[in-house]
Amino acid sequence: MKAVIQRVKNCTVLVEGNVTGSLEKGLLIYLGIHRDDTDREVRYIAEKAVNLRIFNDENGKMNLSLKDIPGSDVLVVSQFTLYGDARKGRRPSYTEAAEPKKARLLYHAFLEYLTELGFSPAQGEFQAAMEVTYTNVGPVTILLNSR
Numbered sequence: 001m002k003a004v005i006q007r008v009k010n011c012t013v014l015v016e017g018n019v020t021g022s023l024e025k026g027l028l029i030y031l032g033i034h035r036d037d038t039d040r041e042v043r044y045i046a047e048k049a050v051n052l053r054i055f056n057d058e059n060g061k062m063n064l065s066l067k068d069i070p071g072s073d074v075l076v077v078s079q080f081t082l083y084g085d086a087r088k089g090r091r092p093s094y095t096e097a098a099e100p101k102k103a104r105l106l107y108h109a110f111l112e113y114l115t116e117l118g119f120s121p122a123q124g125e126f127q128a129a130m131e132v133t134y135t136n137v138g139p140v141t142i143l144l145n146s147r
Helices: 039-051 100-116
Strands: 002-015 018-023 026-032 062-064 073-078 131-145
Touching: 002 039, 002 073, 018 073, 026 039, 026 131, 039 100, 039 131, 073 100
Parallel strands: 026 073
Antiparallel strands: 002 018, 002 026, 002 131
């Protein structure tokens, strides 16, 4: 499983002009699911994301996690293109990405686990063409890989 974690002060996802998810501050997570991923990877990436100390403390140092910021939350967007392999030719190969049925199950398991961790995750729409707008603060962008 791969994730691109961005610290944001706002974020909105639109599908066909309708808002499917939004938040005012927290983390935007683009989530890529590998064909061999299981619940183990779901738990690893979710726990790592919400515990990353990438928010500023009172001294301006990145010492706080999402769990430490009152009113913050997370928005998750499924992103199979994180497994795009463009080493050969000009068209990326997505053979490492999970097939849609499995990816959908693990995407929803990820959202459920974030809920168990105390968050109310907003989300995009699985397999939809989405418009994602956000303001990255810092900017801070962290790449996670469960492998």
